[in-house]
Amino acid sequence: MPTLSSDLSGRLRKLAASGETPTDAAPEMRRKDKGRMMSAFDSVKDLAAKAQTLVNENAAKAQTLVNENTAKAKSLLVSKKGDIDAAVDKAASFVDTQTKGKFSAQVSKVQETAKKVVPAE
DSSP states (O other), X not given: OOOHHHHHHHHHXXXXXXXXXXXXXXXXXXXXXXXXXXXXXXXXXXXXXXHHHXXXXXXXXXXXXHHHHHHHHHHHHHHTHHHXXXXXXXXXXXXXXXXXXXXXXXXXXXXXXXXXXXXXX
């Protein structure tokens, strides 16, 4: 198999013998180099396509896990709603006691809002 340098040397000898200028032969040489470049770009495109496929597959798996864990978290919150409401009531009572009822309207409003955050069922 001829090496690139021997191949080029052979072409240059033929070029000198024919009387052509190097610029006349350049399109042929560029075509050959372009083929090498295209194969490199094709390889990169193939790798990019494989990477995109992996990203899509993993995104679907991640979405499934998020959906499953969201459902588990919601179920856990619903099962502990009584405990959470009791903690909110205790915190509201503590704040109301510490402020001597001065902000009881605001405390009640926050208490109601906090209880609405946890779904009933």
